[in-house]
Amino acid sequence: MVVPCYNESLNLSSFYLNVCHQIHTIQAQINLAIQYEFIFINDGSTDNTWEILTQLNNQDNKIHCINFSRNFGKEAAILAGLKQAKGDAIVLIDADLQDPVELIFQMVKLYHTQSIDIIYAKRINRKGESAIRATFSEAFYKISQVISEVKIQSGVRDFRLMSKEVADAILELNEYHRFSKAIFEWVGFNKMCLEYEYIPREAGISGWSFYKLFKYAIEGLISFSTLPLRLTFIFGMFFSIISFVYGGWIIFDTLLFGNSVKGYPSLMCVIIFLGGIQLIALGIIGEYIARIYEQVKNRPHFITRRENDPKK
Numbered sequence: 670m671v672v673p674c675y676n677e678s679l680n681l682s683s684f685y686l687n688v689c690h691q692i693h694t695i696q697a698q699i700n701l702a703i704q705y706e707f708i709f710i711n712d713g714s715t716d717n718t719w720e721i722l723t724q725l726n727n728q729d730n731k732i733h734c735i736n737f738s739r740n741f742g743k744e745a746a747i748l749a750g751l752k753q754a755k756g757d758a759i760v761l762i763d764a765d766l767q768d769p770v771e772l773i774f775q776m777v778k779l780y781h782t783q784s785i786d787i788i789y790a791k792r793i794n795r796k797g798e799s800a801i802r803a804t805f806s807e808a809f810y811k812i813s814q815v816i817s818e819v820k821i822q823s824g825v826r827d828f829r830l831m832s833k834e835v836a837d838a839i840l841e842l843n844e845y846h847r848f849s850k851a852i853f854e855w856v857g858f859n860k861m862c863l864e865y866e867y868i869p870r871e872a873g874i875s876g877w878s879f880y881k882l883f884k885y886a887i888e889g890l891i892s893f894s895t896l897p898l899r900l901t902f903i904f905g906m907f908f909s910i911i912s913f914v915y916g917g918w919i920i921f922d923t924l925l926f927g928n929s930v931k932g933y934p935s936l937m938c939v940i941i942f943l944g945g946i947q948l949i950a951l952g953i954i955g956e957y958i959a960r961i962y963e964q965v966k967n968r969p970h971f972i973t974r975r976e977n978d979p980k981k
């Protein structure tokens with residue numbers, strides 16, 4: 670279990686008890702001896718989350734804690750947790766009890782019986798969320814559907830079970846600015862979705878301010894699309910074509926009928942021509958920057974399955 674925690678002191682004890690109860694239920698019902706560990710990541714909390722984690726750690730030797738030096742954000746916490754996790758399967762879950770703990774049972778069962786690599790949770794409604802946040806979230810998903818190379822569905826949570834193989838693939842993407850929602854999609858593997866109704870936060874407040882969410886959304890759009898860079902080139906081409914046609918027309922018109930404003934036709938031709946050329950040049954530079962950008966992200970070119978050759 671990988672659990673990012675930011676100011677979750679009010680939720681941690683009941684979260685821990687709830688999950689332990691779930692694991693014991695699974696063990697009893699499907700008669701499966703599960704060995705498990707908890708990895709809690711304290712993401713620079715300002716309340717006494719760390720004290721509670723240390724107490725839990727003293728009580729239970731299955732609990733491991735990572736303490737960040739400051740608030741690095743949930744993405745960094747997920748990364749640290751995945752790096753540390755040793756299990757065959759990893760469940761990533763929020764500490765605030767907004768992710769229904771009962772789904773862990775179904776996730777483990779599906780993983781165990783059908784060997785599905787990723788079983789993720791999806792919220793079927795946005796009930797309880799503020800209207801502004803819901804509108805912006807929906808807008809983000811719509812834009813990203815159009816411009817992004819990976820399609821993320823609205824309502825899909827980070828809450829999921831993934832096999833170690835998937836986690837290793839995710840760790841191979843060592844880009845600095847991480848956007849897990851898209852990374853989870855990008856790595857592929859077979860997936861299954863479990864749907865659930867929205868659950869309000871048990872206690873505490875969401876660690877995501879509007880600004881943090883906005884920054885995160887921009888991250889999501891920029892990390893998985895170079896379309897914004899390409900647009901300059903497309904605009905440049907578009908305006909150049911218009912400028913050539915218009916320039917041609919001005920020359921033709923001036924030669925045939927003359928133009929009463931001296932210097933206007935030649936000035937217009939020069940302005941629109943140079944404008945178009947500049948945008949094309951910017952677009953070409955953009956194309957190169959896009960490639961440099963892709964390269965410095967240093968992503969693997971592909972990810973293979975461990976058993977991809979049946980003869981081996």
Ligand code: UDP
Nearest residue numbers: 673674675712742743746763764875876877
């Ligand atoms: N979280 C974190 N660092 C942050 C913000 C949030 O580790 O900077 C954790 C938080 O403790 C929780 C999970 O990420 O376990 C989801 O956060 P939150 O509940 O605030 O997000 P929401 O449910 O509103 O999307």
Ligand code: MG
Nearest residue numbers: 763765767870
């Ligand atoms: Mg939450």
